[in-house]
Amino acid sequence: MESGWNGLLTFLADGLTGAAWWQVLIVALVLTHITIVSVTLYLHRHQAHRALDLHPVVSHFFRFWLWLTTGMVTKEWTSIHRKHHAKCEQEGDPHSPQVFGIKKVFWEGAELYRAEAKNVDTLERYGHGTPDDWIERHLYARHSRLGVSLMLIIDVALFGALGLAVWAVQMVWIPFWAAGVVNGIGHFWGYRNFEAPDASTNVSPWGIIIGGEELHNNHHTYPTSAKFSVKPYEFDIGWVYISALAKLGLAKPKKTPPRLAFGDVKPVADEKTLEAIIANRYEVMASYAREMRAAVRAELETLKTRSADASMIKAARRWLHRDDDKVPPQYKAKIEKIRAENPTLAQMHAMREELRQLWSNTSVTREQLARDLQAWCHRAEASGIAALREFSLRLRALRHA
Numbered sequence: 376m377e378s379g380w381n382g383l384l385t386f387l388a389d390g391l392t393g394a395a396w397w398q399v400l401i402v403a404l405v406l407t408h409i410t411i412v413s414v415t416l417y418l419h420r421h422q423a424h425r426a427l428d429l430h431p432v433v434s435h436f437f438r439f440w441l442w443l444t445t446g447m448v449t450k451e452w453t454s455i456h457r458k459h460h461a462k463c464e465q466e467g468d469p470h471s472p473q474v475f476g477i478k479k480v481f482w483e484g485a486e487l488y489r490a491e492a493k494n495v496d497t498l499e500r501y502g503h504g505t506p507d508d509w510i511e512r513h514l515y516a517r518h519s520r521l522g523v524s525l526m527l528i529i530d531v532a533l534f535g536a537l538g539l540a541v542w543a544v545q546m547v548w549i550p551f552w553a554a555g556v557v558n559g560i561g562h563f564w565g566y567r568n569f570e571a572p573d574a575s576t577n578v579s580p581w582g583i584i585i586g587g588e589e590l591h592n593n594h595h596t597y598p599t600s601a602k603f604s605v606k607p608y609e610f611d612i613g614w615v616y617i618s619a620l621a622k623l624g625l626a627k628p629k630k631t632p633p634r635l636a637f638g639d640v641k642p643v644a645d646e647k648t649l650e651a652i653i654a655n656r657y658e659v660m661a662s663y664a665r666e667m668r669a670a671v672r673a674e675l676e677t678l679k680t681r682s683a684d685a686s687m688i689k690a691a692r693r694w695l696h697r698d699d700d701k702v703p704p705q706y707k708a709k710i711e712k713i714r715a716e717n718p719t720l721a722q723m724h725a726m727r728e729e730l731r732q733l734w735s736n737t738s739v740t741r742e743q744l745a746r747d748l749q750a751w752c753h754r755a756e757a758s759g760i761a762a763l764r765e766f767s768l769r770l771r772a773l774r775h776a
Contacts, residue, residue, distance in 0.1 A: 390535035415586035484554025561591035569657035587613035664696035
């Protein structure tokens with residue numbers, strides 16, 4: 376009898392595996408990584424954006440795994456994410472830190488997700504094309520909590536008391552990394568490769584921990600791309616998995632980001648140049664933003680001699696290269712004053728807005744837009760501003776990759 380109790384206590388303490396704590400830690404990291412991969416490949420790139428096709432077996436494995444480890448329903452996640460892109464940084468965005476504040480989204484992102492999941496209009500409007508088979512209706516969606524309950528039983532059976540910690544880590548992994556870091560930090564802090572029309576940022580150039588979702592500005596710029604990395608120094612581990620699955624015939628990427636390509640400088644910008652600019656418009660504007668930031672640095676001494684206070688200089692660095700409608704109201708007066716006192720920055724800002732009209736103006740013909748581009752380049756190169764001249768020459772050398 377005593378040996379039986381001892382055996383039971385040993386089982387409760389160590390589980391079926393009797394694994395050491397460090398072995399359990401490795402298993403927990405592997406399990407949570409599989410969950411991250413399931414979110415980024417299946418829910419995000421495959422379901423929400425249709426950026427790649429997945430073999431039915433692979434797709435169903437991810438769906439089953441997410442039911443087991445998160446309890447998330449495909450239609451709910453997909454609908455909420457599509458609405459986020461449709462309403463990004465505006466009223467109606469389910470989880471924008473620009474709307475709710477960074478603290479709310481970072482610490483309570485999961486609560487925002489659950490609240491939006493109850494919005495029937497969101498599910499009906501944005502949930503098209505998601506799984507609606509028997510197992511989805513009768514198990515995955517109907518009994519979403521059953522999966523995580525089974526996961527708890529499995530963890531405890533395998534690892535004993537440590538299994539409770541493994542399960543707890545699994546339960547907080549997606550709410551923290553996806554809802555908190557990606558949805559919160561990814562719209563608040565980081566670097567930007569592209570001047571996308573929202574506040575999205577790349578949290579890190581090495582997308583490993585969150586499966587490539589760290590490259591959030593890249594994704595918001597090219598949301599239908601199956602690959603999130605665009606720069607040589609960036610790494611998207613999700614793309615590594617997609618490439619491996621593609622070689623096995625289990626995945627098929629549909630689209631990847633366009634690449635800037637340059638040739639000889641054309642005598643004049645033509646319709647092909649216009650096409651290349653429009654196709655790469657966010658990277659073109661990011662390049663222009665870098666020129667404007669360099670111009671601000673070069674003009675700092677001038678600004679100081681004109682009694683510009685530190686807050687005005689800070690505002691210039693942060694907002695002068697952004698669209699006017701993206702500048703917070705408290706900075707607008709400072710930005711306008713800096714432009715009024717500095718003709719170089721004023722002209723660069725004005726010509727930035729004119730350049731943006733090349734893909735914003737849908738009321739004129741392609742031929743007229745090409746003529747407008749030629750006129751823009753001519754004025755830029757005759758402006759006497761070295762940064763504008765060099766930028767115009769690069770535009771005239773732009774080609775399709």
